[in-house]
Amino acid sequence: MRFKTAAVTAAFTALCTTFTPSAVAEPPTSRAAAAPGQVCFWTKPGMMGQGWCYGPPGYAEAENGTQRNAYSFESRANSSVYAISYGPGAGCVYREIRKDDYDENWTAWATRLDGVSHEKLGCEPG
Numbered sequence: 328m329r330f331k332t333a334a335v336t337a338a339f340t341a342l343c344t345t346f347t348p349s350a351v352a353e354p355p356t357s358r359a360a361a362a363p364g365q366v367c368f369w370t371k372p373g374m375m376g377q378g379w380c381y382g383p384p385g386y387a388e389a390e391n392g393t394q395r396n397a398y399s400f401e402s403r404a405n406s407s408v409y410a411i412s413y414g415p416g417a418g419c420v421y422r423e424i425r426k427d428d429y430d431e432n433w434t435a436w437a438t439r440l441d442g443v444s445h446e447k448l449g450c451e452p453g
Contacts, residue, residue, distance in 0.1 A: 420452065
């Protein structure tokens with residue numbers, strides 16, 4: 328009887344271990360510097376959380392959770408780029424991001440970033 332109880336306990340333990348969900352891997356939260364020629368944005372202050380990088384030229388919509396949720400950025404672009412925010416209707420505003428510019432707590436634009444371009448796209452300063 329003792330052997331049977333031990334066998335059932337071992338089988339039950341193995342079964343529970345098999346179906347226990349493993350820990351879900353979190354996205355990297357350590358600061359990852361922008362590569363030369365790029366501007367990177369992060370979802371949390373201090374260049375933490377999920378990140379997305381833009382490399383000129385052209386326009387790109389913000390990705391990886393940073394659209395209207397970019398609480399820090401770092402620029403290693405060779406020239407200025409422009410954070411773009413679209414308002415209601417056809418209007419838009421930009422914020423210039425200069426070479427070597429950064430902000431570890433970008434509260435002024437954190438909830439405004441829609442995309443980034445190497446030009447102002449006819450938007451007004453904002």
